[in-house]
Amino acid sequence: MRHVDLKIEDVAFGGKGVARDGGKAVFVPFTIDGERVTTNITREKKQFAEGELVEVLEPSTHRVTPECPYFGHCGGCSYQHISYPHQLELKARQAEQAMRRIGKISEPPMRTIIPSPLPYGYRNRITVHAQDNVVGFYRRDVHQLMDIERCPIAMPEVNDALAQLRAGRVRDGHYTLRAHSGPRVFAQTNDAVAEALAKLIAEILTGEEKFLIDAFCGAGFFSKRLAAQFERVVGIDWDRFAIEAAQKDAGAKEAYVAGDVTTELGWLLQQSDLTSTALIVDPPATGLSAEMRRAILEAPPRTMIYVSCNPPTLARDIAELQQLFSVLSITPLDMFPQTAEIECAVHLQPRLEAEALGAGQRDVRS
Numbered sequence: 411m412r413h414v415d416l417k418i419e420d421v422a423f424g425g426k427g428v429a430r431d432g433g434k435a436v437f438v439p440f441t442i443d444g445e446r447v448t449t450n451i452t453r454e455k456k457q458f459a460e461g462e463l464v465e466v467l468e469p470s471t472h473r474v475t476p477e478c479p480y481f482g483h484c485g486g487c488s489y490q491h492i493s494y495p496h497q498l499e500l501k502a503r504q505a506e507q508a509m510r511r512i513g514k515i516s517e518p519p520m521r522t523i524i525p526s527p528l529p530y531g532y533r534n535r536i537t538v539h540a541q542d543n544v545v546g547f548y549r550r551d552v553h554q555l556m557d558i559e560r561c562p563i564a565m566p567e568v569n570d571a572l573a574q575l576r577a578g579r580v581r582d583g584h585y586t587l588r589a590h591s592g593p594r595v596f597a598q599t600n601d602a603v604a605e606a607l608a609k610l611i612a613e614i615l616t617g618e619e620k621f622l623i624d625a626f627c628g629a630g631f632f633s634k635r636l637a638a639q640f641e642r643v644v645g646i647d648w649d650r651f652a653i654e655a656a657q658k659d660a661g662a663k664e665a666y667v668a669g670d671v672t673t674e675l676g677w678l679l680q681q682s683d684l685t686s687t688a689l690i691v692d693p694p695a696t697g698l699s700a701e702m703r704r705a706i707l708e709a710p711p712r713t714m715i716y717v718s719c720n721p722p723t724l725a726r727d728i729a730e731l732q733q734l735f736s737v738l739s740i741t742p743l744d745m746f747p748q749t750a751e752i753e754c755a756v757h758l759q760p761r762l763e764a765e766a767l768g769a770g771q772r773d774v775r776s
């Protein structure tokens with residue numbers, strides 16, 4: 411094994427510190443930009459290398475003591491050693507870099523990152539695994555279960571449920587523990603940041619849109635909060651349990667379709683008055699498929715809001731959508747403090763309309 415002293419220059423999306431060793435990038439987890447560290451090189455490739463932190467020689471002023479005794483071993487969190495304000499700076503920078511490098515936007519119109527009011531104790535659900543009476547999460551480096559008594563990023567109610575589960579004999583399997591009751595379908599994980607996201611979307615909408623398509627709607631988190639602003643709202647999701655939940659308390663304006671966005675979105679856009687249509691897409695981490703992107707480019711709605719939990723796939727899709735759309739604003743949100751994940755909301759508008767309104771200037775706050 412090779413030991414080297416390195417200066418960490420940046421922290422890349424995914425959470426690893428980046429240094430240079432003779433021109434080659436070296437990725438080192440649990441380090442912070444500005445630090446000098448000793449690293450054990452564990453993997454060496456032509457273009458880059460990976461290392462494990464051995465010692466912090468010069469710590470960053472942003473280095474703090476992690477709250478969790480499992481931090482560094484558990485596969486969940488990557489940033490507990492970094493002060494919360496600096497986590498926000500890093501995530502905002504990583505989102506911007508993805509937009510520049512992959513999204514091909516020379517000056518991304520970034521808005522200030524929306525923080526989580528709770529940097530710990532925010533997760534309203536966790537999934538733990540049980541095997542041979544070990545109950546917890548998988549380790550970060552090997553596929554091995556770690557016994558976990560408490561997860562500090564989860565809400566107190568979730569930790570109470572974990573304590574209850576652990577109190578008895580636990581059958582092997584997976585257990586999702588939730589702070590809220592409700593249908594077992596996708597739900598946003600951080601209540602306060604999810605509400606801030608819905609509020610942001612409501613502000614972006616101009617009021618001139620009459621019809622809302624909520625693609626990947628889940629149980630209708632966005633459409634239900636926004637229905638009052640529209641004459642008609644249609645949600646699409648292929649999870650029929652989520653659609654059933656959305657239909658349950660749906661008002662007269664709301665309709666929910668159990669189907670694949672790949673097949674449903676194109677015809678829905680084609681038969682809509684695009685001049686008064688708003689489209690929200692909130693796909694899984696894989697982003698939009700080529701067919702979905704084509705459907706949007708063939709029938710571009712007046713306003714589009716792309717919500718994403720994965721900056722690289724978001725930026726890839728935005729690069730293609732820019733054939734027709736202008737990017738008016740990009741807002742990162744810290745839905746998942748202490749982890750490397752980043753949520754973003756991007757406001758897009760067909761280029762001709764955006765230019766006519768001078769909107770590129772008008773919309774960007776910071």
Ligand SMILES: C[S@@+](CC[C@H](N)C(=O)[O-])C[C@H]1O[C@@H](n2cnc3c(N)ncnc32)[C@H](O)[C@@H]1O
Pocket residue numbers: 596597598626627628629630631632646647648649652669670671672692693694
């Ligand atoms: C990130 S969640 C968003 C849920 C919702 N917007 C919310 O805030 O609760 C992604 C959703 O997309 C759905 N989904 C994934 N791929 C899909 C597809 N090809 N067609 C329809 N729904 C899909 C999943 O069932 C899941 O509910």
